[in-house]
Amino acid sequence: MNTENTNIVELCQLEVNFKIKQRFYEEYIKREKKIVRAVDKVSLHIKKSEILSLVGESGSGKTSTGRALLQLTPVTSGSVLFDGHPVEEKNKGYMKEFRKRAQMIFQDPYQSLNPRFTVFDIVTEPLLLTHSRATLAEKEVLALQALEFAGLRPAAEYLYRYPHELSGGQRQRVSIATCFIMSPDFIVADEPVSMLDASVRADILKLFVRMKEEKGTSFLFITHDLALAWLISDRVAIMYLGKIMESGPADIIAGGCLHPYSQALTSVLSIVGEQSRTKRIVLKDETPSPLHMPKGCRFHTRCPVSRENCRIEEPEYREIEPGHFIYCHYPGKIV
Amino acid sequence: MSEVLLELDNLKTYFTVTKGKVKAVDGVSFTLNRGESLGLVGESGCGKTTTALSIIKLLPKEGQIEGGRILFEGKDITHQTEDELSDFRWKQVSMIFQGAMNALNPVKRVCDQVAEPILLHEYTTKKQAMERVKELFELVELDTNLMYSYPHEFSGGMRQRAIIAMALACHPKLIIGDEPTTALDVMVQAQILDLINELRGKLNMSMLMITHDLSIISDTCDKVAIMYAGRIVEMGETKEVLSNSLHPYTKKLISAFPNIYAERKMVDSIPGDPPDLYTPPPGCRFAKRCHMVGGKEVCQVEIHPPLIDYTGKGHYVACHLWRNPDEY
Numbered sequence: 001m002n003t004e005n006t007n008i009v010e011l012c013q014l015e016v017n018f019k020i021k022q023r024f025y026e027e028y029i030k031r032e033k034k035i036v037r038a039v040d041k042v043s044l045h046i047k048k049s050e051i052l053s054l055v056g057e058s059g060s061g062k063t064s065t066g067r068a069l070l071q072l073t074p075v076t077s078g079s080v081l082f083d084g085h086p087v088e089e090k091n092k093g094y095m096k097e098f099r100k101r102a103q104m105i106f107q108d109p110y111q112s113l114n115p116r117f118t119v120f121d122i123v124t125e126p127l128l129l130t131h132s133r134a135t136l137a138e139k140e141v142l143a144l145q146a147l148e149f150a151g152l153r154p155a156a157e158y159l160y161r162y163p164h165e166l167s168g169g170q171r172q173r174v175s176i177a178t179c180f181i182m183s184p185d186f187i188v189a190d191e192p193v194s195m196l197d198a199s200v201r202a203d204i205l206k207l208f209v210r211m212k213e214e215k216g217t218s219f220l221f222i223t224h225d226l227a228l229a230w231l232i233s234d235r236v237a238i239m240y241l242g243k244i245m246e247s248g249p250a251d252i253i254a255g256g257c258l259h260p261y262s263q264a265l266t267s268v269l270s271i272v273g274e275q276s277r278t279k280r281i282v283l284k285d286e287t288p289s290p291l292h293m294p295k296g297c298r299f300h301t302r303c304p305v306s307r308e309n310c311r312i313e314e315p316e317y318r319e320i321e322p323g324h325f326i327y328c329h330y331p332g333k334i335v
Numbered sequence: 336m337s338e339v340l341l342e343l344d345n346l347k348t349y350f351t352v353t354k355g356k357v358k359a360v361d362g363v364s365f366t367l368n369r370g371e372s373l374g375l376v377g378e379s380g381c382g383k384t385t386t387a388l389s390i391i392k393l394l395p396k397e398g399q400i401e402g403g404r405i406l407f408e409g410k411d412i413t414h415q416t417e418d419e420l421s422d423f424r425w426k427q428v429s430m431i432f433q434g435a436m437n438a439l440n441p442v443k444r445v446c447d448q449v450a451e452p453i454l455l456h457e458y459t460t461k462k463q464a465m466e467r468v469k470e471l472f473e474l475v476e477l478d479t480n481l482m483y484s485y486p487h488e489f490s491g492g493m494r495q496r497a498i499i500a501m502a503l504a505c506h507p508k509l510i511i512g513d514e515p516t517t518a519l520d521v522m523v524q525a526q527i528l529d530l531i532n533e534l535r536g537k538l539n540m541s542m543l544m545i546t547h548d549l550s551i552i553s554d555t556c557d558k559v560a561i562m563y564a565g566r567i568v569e570m571g572e573t574k575e576v577l578s579n580s581l582h583p584y585t586k587k588l589i590s591a592f593p594n595i596y597a598e599r600k601m602v603d604s605i606p607g608d609p610p611d612l613y614t615p616p617p618g619c620r621f622a623k624r625c626h627m628v629g630g631k632e633v634c635q636v637e638i639h640p641p642l643i644d645y646t647g648k649g650h651y652v653a654c655h656l657w658r659n660p661d662e663y
């Protein structure tokens with residue numbers, strides 16, 4: 001099959017549901033079930049050595065997608081293909097290989113590192129899985145390499161420090177070194193720079209681009225910052241209430257997007273030193289609760305150009321240009 | 336309209352720790368006119384929040400104002416007693432705190448919390464206070480039916496609106512916004528910034544906006560002051576500072592933010608860490624990380640360059656090499 005060679009990850013109709021715990025009466029007597037569809041039939045593919053950004057507001061299901069992809073959250077239905085192989089928890093043999101090849105970088109470097117571990121312990125922990133017989137000296141060499149790559153130089157100086165001695169940027173570099181020591185083919189980076197200062201952020205992003213270019217690593221870059229997504233990724237997907245609204249090459253953010261939601265998002269983006277060029281489209285109200293999903297198109301309640309049909313019929317996720325997918329009945333520029 | 340409302344004159348706020356003193360704010364001066372908004376921008380740890388807390392005297396007990404003066408409407412308020420403060424806080428100056436999610440008390444109803452400053456500072460009955468709360472809710476575009484809810488029933492944006500309502504409760508002349516939109520989504524951030532702008536125009540308030548996000552400054556502030564390591568390094572009209580920045584730190588900081596309308600190129604970073612404020616280096620505090628220094632002695636030996644309006648256009652900069660590094 002041809003696709004096996006080009007796509008590292010394929011999501012097919014992925015669905016992640018969370019059950020809401022209810023009171024005894026509703027749960028067991030009335031047998032009512034309340035379900036939140038965090039991710040609702042999402043199909044995505046990530047090519048080898050490509051950065052795909054998943055952009056969305058909080059509650060849009062972008063983190064759930066990333067976690068479900070790595071089997072950190074149970075998948076309700078749909079399938080995840082990694083390098084052509086189905087990834088399932090019951091497939092123990094393949095899971096071990098999958099865990100080596102796919103890694104995750106978490107959002108908060110202040111909480112994702114064990115405060116009682118030294119940097120050496122943190123970075124070499126994944127080696128228990130792969131290099132279980134390695135001696136301390138061998139591990140040290142590998143750890144030094146990884147830290148060096150992550151930009152902590154001189155690496156030896158950081159090896160026996162504790163996380164509290166490091167700054168936020170340095171901690172995030174330790175997370176990246178932990179990831180890198182496995183030389184993964186695919187990394188899910190969940191808002192890796194949202195807790196960092198603007199001046200440190202760029203270095204971390206450059207590291208991702210370097211990993212992509214030198215090692216051919218693929219990334220799913222989860223972020224709420226459209227400008228950053230545009231900056232580093234090859235393709236972007238914009239999510240709202242568990243569905244992808246629009247996806248396509250990164251340039252669509254800089255003016256080419258056709259979905260009303262993505263146009264609203266890009267129009268409120270503040271740019272240093274200049275007033276916004278396009279008319280600002282500020283959406284009213286709040287994102288509806290995923291417990292009471294609007295009928296028809298799920299964006300119609302806030303859409304500035306919704307029509308009668310949007311309330312009734314749910315649009316399909318279709319390709320309007322090669323590589324440019326959209327979930328909307330009436331895509332087009334808002335005037 | 337150019338009446339001075341707030342003036343900081345060489346403010347020094349130090350924190351006493353076991354080792355000695357951390358000079359968190361070391362000689363900050365600026366003026367804020369009535370009806371004007373000033374953005375205070377800097378990275379974490381540069382002293383922007385400490386500056387704000389010094390103005391309304393909410394410093395933790397280790398923090399002390401060790402020098403300089405704070406003038407509000409021409410009156411020295413640097414060393415106020417608690418009694419004077421109670422007349423000053425909320426009525427003259429109020430603050431929108433960082434982290435909308437945690438700034439409200441979870442076990443009290445929102446209306447009671449918004450009414451609290453009114454009951455404390457104005458001699459009204461509870462009924463009158465509630466009427467005022469209702470007005471405030473309408474002002475910040477919150478549904479008045481939600482007045483009696485608890486904070487957990489509110490979303491992040493609604494909580495931030497409630498906090499803004501609280502800040503407006505006693506008709507303050509100055510509002511200090513400490514990262515008012517940091518924890519919010521892009522769309523909610525746009526809503527809140529629009530609301531703040533609208534209210535400022537309607538009520539003719541001054542505002543001191545503290546943020547680390549340079550990109551929201553151009554939408555909200557008339558003037559901007561860039562802080563680094565406890566000092567202001569550049570200050571002036573927002574447009575002027577952001578388009579003709581003179582200080583190397585400002586230049587670097589601006590290039591750390593991507594511009595989606597320009598060519599796609601990687602953002603810059605500033606190598607190195609900010610200096611330790613316990614023993615700040617002599618000379619320019621930015622010298623160690625500055626790309627223009629290249630061994631220039633003037634930056635490392637002399638005292639920190641003073642904040643001077645070289646151009647005569649109200650554009651202040653604290654840099655020896657502001658014109659051209661080759662002149663030295």
